[in-house]
Amino acid sequence: MFLQLLISGLSFGSLYALIALAMVIIYKTSEVPNFSQGEMAMISTFVAYTLLGASGQSFTISFIGALIFAAILGVFLEFVFLRRAKDPNILSLILITLGFEMILYGFAGWKWGADQRDLPFPVSDFDIINLGPAVLSYLNIATLLITLILMFILFVFFKYSKVGIAMKATQQNAMAARINGIRTNRILSITWALSSLIGAVAGILLAPIATLDPNLMLDPLLKGFASAVLGGMTSLVGAALGGYILGIIENLFGGYVSIEFKSVVAFMIIVLVLCFKPSGLFARHYVRRV
Amino acid sequence: MDSDFFSVDNLAITFGGLRAVDRVSFTINRRSIFSIIGPNGAGKTTIFNCISGLYKPDSGKIIFKGEEITGLKPHRIAMKGIARTFQNIELFLRMTTMENLMLGRHIHTKTGVWSGSTFFRRGSKAAREEITHREQVERIIDLLDLQSARDQFVGGLPYGTQKLVELGRALALEPELLLLDEPSAGMNSEERQDLTFWVKDIQEELGVTILLIEHNMQLVRDISDRVLAINFGRPIGEGIPEEVQNDPEVLKAYLGEEESIDAVS
Amino acid sequence: MDMKRDYYEDIQLLDSKVLWFWFLILIASLIILPFLIPNYYIYMVNYMAVNVIVTVGLNILVGYTGQISLGHAGFFAIGAFITVLSMTNLHLPFLLALLLAAFVAAFFGFILGLPALRLKGPYLAIATLGFGLAITQVIGRWQIFGGRMGLEAPGLTLQGLFFSGGSYTLESDRQLYFLIIPIAFVLTTAARNLMKTRVGRAFIAIRDSDIAAETMGVNTVYYKTLAFAISAFYTGIAGGLYAFLIGFINPSSFSFILSIYFLTFVIVGGLGSIFGSIMGGITMTWLILKLDKVQELPYLGDILSAFSERWMSVTGFPNISSIIFGLIIILIVLFEPLGLYGFWIRTKIYWKTWPF
Incomplete structure (x- = not known):
């Protein structure tokens, strides 16, 4: 049983890690926790669903279409709403993302209703490999692999690509970056596009295990935040590890302690981290300035 | 000494x-x-x-x-x-000068949640305390010539006046x-x-x-x-x-x- | 502007004869009102009063102390469930049950305030979000709370307000009105007084500059948790009243979305204003009830229905209210950060100098 819990923990964990990564990328550049992250991913998943079903496109095309949609949605939120904030303090930025979240949630409910749908996914959760005491489904494998590949691309992108380095510069000191000829506004747009895209991948990978309805991402959103907090909110590696750790802890708790209260684990972890190690497990603490 | x-x-x-x-x-x-x-x-x-x-x-x-x-x-x-002022003014911008100085009286006052929310008469405990300390604060306002700024939100005051309000707030702490x-x-x-x-x-x-x-x-x-x-x-x-x-x-x-x-x- | 004659007038609730006059008119009309309007509107006013209590409570935390909360639906749920449960299981009289529920909510508020103390904005938002979700999940899975099916509020009696058992059933909306309105009235006045005196000043000081506040002797840890507890207390009371207003409570009515609705009330009314909270609670409740029946609106309802059938789904039609709330939040933040209160102040200034 332990092995089985570990496997599904890792599988869920990779989805949490993706959502956490998407949040951390935004948080690092704009210091906004993006509360519409979940609904952006949910809508993008519905777009994939619509492309697959109504328009009868192949999975690959629908997948890519959904990602392009997600990227545009991210840019839209940043460009149309956040950039317009007159007094961009934390509270108003959080409120804007919450407002956007409500709009997307309402739109999805209106367009697709409360019916639970299935997203046809090319890899099944029922084709399995026997590993002695535990089983590993093809979907598990696909999730793990896609996540790892995506993370690898991300790390390489941030480390070596020109845009990635420009992003880092913008994060650290937007003014200095601008003086050095980096178009920070464009970098900001790219950041939001990238973040939204990563979130959408998580949504599409989650849909076959969960059911596709407007509430798809409500819970995972919290898990994503918990993972990001665990990783310190500003560290990409931390967020990824945080996701895996949360997935595993949560599944072990569900298996050995109480399946009923499994979803309270994320909240408890947030509280414990904030109480005992507010800077997260993997980030350095900083001193406030007076 | x-x-x-x-x-x-x-x-x-x-x-x-x-x-x-x-x-x-x-x-x-x-x-x-x-x-x-x-x-x-x-x-x-x-x-x-x-x-x-x-x-x-x-x-x-x-x-x-x-x-x-x-x-x-x-x-x-x-x-x-021990009271202090700050190099880059740290005032409570959306309070009036009077309220800023009254905050300076914080450690000398006692009104809590119950008495502070249930006063309806001049003679109530919270009201009496409030009145006494407002009188004290008025003396500081007089000392620093802040009468004209008394009931204005400090966010809108000129820089020099804000500096004085900050000094006044520190003084209110006695x-x-x-x-x-x-x-x-x-x-x-x-x-x-x-x-x-x-x-x-x-x-x-x-x-x-x-x-x-x-x-x-x-x-x-x-x-x-x-x-x-x-x-x-x-x-x-x-x-x-x-x-x-x-x-x-x-x-x-x-x-x-x-x-x-x-x-x- | 008339001269102030003594310091009491700075903090007095009604500082002139004219205000006293209007105040008495207000009380008189509140007493007569339920005998003049049909039952549905009494229900509406009751609902407004409940939401005003929540808005005032949440404003103490968000508007005055500057701490965000995305989990107030959790306190609302605690208020509702504990009130009902302590009446059905512990056989407490209503008012005692309500008070107990409010203190339980306040206790949870205090606990929730603790981890987020050293941290600002984003972390607090996340922790409170987690709290709200956790509470509804626990309630939904625990049999004592009725599980997913929820609980029915017991019949309320006049004697049952003070003693357990008794007759004089208090079930009509009009009778509830005379229970809810006085409570809302007292709580709002208390909040206004509190914000004018020492504790309120400490809250505002923390919001405007917590560093200056602590160097001036304000124990920020204490006051931040206190703000959480008071805010949760108000929301708990409102939750208990809500249970009897609706008559039936189940966990799904206390979702994350409800927490955001509460926040919308506050920012529509105006951050850091009790008067604004009253306006925000009233107008937004009116809007919610209107949006529930948006199909019935003349013209607009037909157009939207037709649009829904053609392009959207018919079952998902009520979701339109989420969209509208979302838009309201964004528009207010972008264009009128002080909400209705800011609008009110500007109109007042405009009329003062009219026609110049």
Whole structure:
């Protein structure tokens, strides 16, 4: 049983890690926790669903279409709403993302209703490999692999690509970056596009295990935040590890302690981290300035 | 004058390898004015932040009236009778001047949730307390000539007035030791003269001991009893104003800082 | 502007004869009102009063102390469930049950305030979000709370307000009105008084500059948790009243979305204003009830229905209210950060100088 819990923990964990990564990328550049992250991913998943079903496109095309949609949605939120904030303090930025979240949630409910749908996914959760005491489904494998590949691309992108380095510069000191000829506004747009895209991948990978309805991402959103907090909110590696750790802890708790209260684990972890190690497990603490 | 009123002993604090304050010691006599001078970034404000409890020093002791206050929480230190102002004004911008000063009375008042929410008469406990302390605050408003700003939101007041409100708020706490962080910064010469008188008044009439960080040497010379000069977090000279000002070490520290050369000479 | 004669007038609730006059008119009309309007509107006013209590409570935390909360639906749920449960299981009289529930909510508020103390904005938002979700999940899975099915509020009696058992059933909306309105009235006045005196000033000081507040002797840890507890207390009371207003409570009515609705009330009314909270609670409740029946609106309802059938789904039609709330939040933040209160102040200034 332990092995089985570990496997599904890792599988869920990779989805949490993706959502956490998407949040951390935004948080690092704009210091906004993006509360519409979940609904952006949910809508993008519905777009994939619509492309697959109504328009009868192949999975690959629908997948890519959904990602392009997600990227545009991210840019839209940043460009149309956040950039317009007159007094961009934390509270108003959080409120804007919450407002956007409500709009997307309402739109999805209106367009697709409360019916639970299935997203046809090319890899099944029922084709399995026997590993002695535990089983590993093809979907598990696909999730793990896609996540790892995506993370690898991300790390390489941030480390070596020109845009990635420009992003880092913008994060650290937007003014200095601008003086050095980096178009920070464009970098900001790219950041939001990238973040939204990563979130959408998580949504599409989650849909076959969960059911596709407007509430798809409500819970995972919290898990994503918990993972990001665990990783310190500003560290990409931390967020990824945080996701895996949360997935595993949560599944072990569900298996050995109480399946009923499994979803309270994320909240408890947030509280414990904030109480005992507010800077997260993997980030350095900083001193406030007076 | 007792000499064990306030002392800092071997204070040191490091930020990420940088020694912001390095073995600084000084003693302030009761009812005197003590100034700390030094180039920008010398660690003056950091000393203030250690005294008022915002930073925890790595080592050293801060003694106030024979009692060690090192590392206490800021509000505990305020309750001992130490108030301060900030270099970059830290006022409550969406409160009126009166309310800002009333906040200064916080440690002297007691109204809690119950009595504060259930007063309906002039004679209620909360109302009585409120009235008494508003009268006290009015005296400070008179002292600093702030009547015209009394009921205005401080966010809309001019810079010089905001500085005064901040001074008034610190006074409302009835401190025995008052820390002023560059009180004259951004003031014109007229305002600065007024300030000089007020600081003198506060020391002489209210009997408050004052610790001052100041760039304007004229002001420092006019009012200080003793001066400590620091550079790179280290003390480089201490004494009466004239002594310190002519100390070759101090002059050297200031050279290169154009603004301060004429200030010193 | 008339001269103030003494310091009491600075904090007095009604500082002139004219205000006293209007105040008495207000009380008189509140007493007559339920005998003049049909039952549905009494229900509406009751609902407004409940939401005003929540808005005032949440504003103390968000508007005055500057701490965000995305989990107030959790306190609302605690208020509702504990009130009902302590009446059905512990046989407490209503008012005692309500008070108990409010203190339980306040206790949870205090606990929730603790971890987020050293931290600002984003962390607090995340922790409170987690709290709200956790509470509804626990309630939904625990049999004592009725599980997913929820609980029915017991019949309320006049005697049952003070003693357990008794007759004089208090079930009509009009009778509830005379229970809810006085409570809302007292709580709002208390909040206004509190914000004018020492505790309120400490809250505002923390919001405007917590560093200055603590160097002036304000124990920020204490006051931040206190703000959480008071805010949760108000929301708990409102939750308990809500249970009897609706008559039936189940966990799904206390979702994350409800927490955001509460926040919308506050920012529509105006952050840091009790008067604004009253306006915000009233107008937004009116809007919610209107949006529930958006199909019935003349013209607009037909157009939207037709649009829904053609392009959207018919079952999902009520979701339109989420969209509208989302838009309201964004528009207010972008264009009128002080909400209705800011609008009110500007109109007042405009009329003062009219026609110049």
